[in-house]
Amino acid sequence: MGRGSPYPEEFRNDAVALYRAAAGRRTYAAVAADVGVTGETLRSWVRQADEQAGRVRGGEAMPEERDEELARLRAELGRLRKAEAEWQLEREILRRAAQYFARKMKA
Known part of the structure; x- marks a missing residue:
């Protein structure tokens, strides 16, 4: 069993919120330097917060998210197959x- 964190939970939550507010613009290391922890520490706090919020389970999307994406991808595949069939018909006509x-030009 691991030892407890020397940082209060409120501090960790604030650091995670700060990182998320700057997501895409700043790295873990940059935000971590601002709050006085290492980048890996902040990364683990963000990961833990995601797991607690139910956003990530084992590095994969939640089943509902996978089902929605699967349905979207199947619909897209259907549209692409239909378009391909139409393109094949057009190519055959051409x-x-x-x-x-x-033949007309030879005659």
Whole structure:
């Protein structure tokens, strides 16, 4: 069993909130330097907060999120297959038209 953190929970929550407010603009190390901890410490606090909030489970998306993404991807695949079938039909029409006009030009 690990030892308790020397930092109060409120401090850790504030550090996580500060990182999230700057997400995309600042690194873990930059935010951690501002609050006086290491980048890895802040990264572990963010990870723990995500796990407690139920946002991440074992590094994977939650089942509901996966189901939504799977449904979206299946719909997109259906649209792409339909478009591919239409493109194949168009190519076939153009190929036959090119053959027809090529014969007409020889005659």
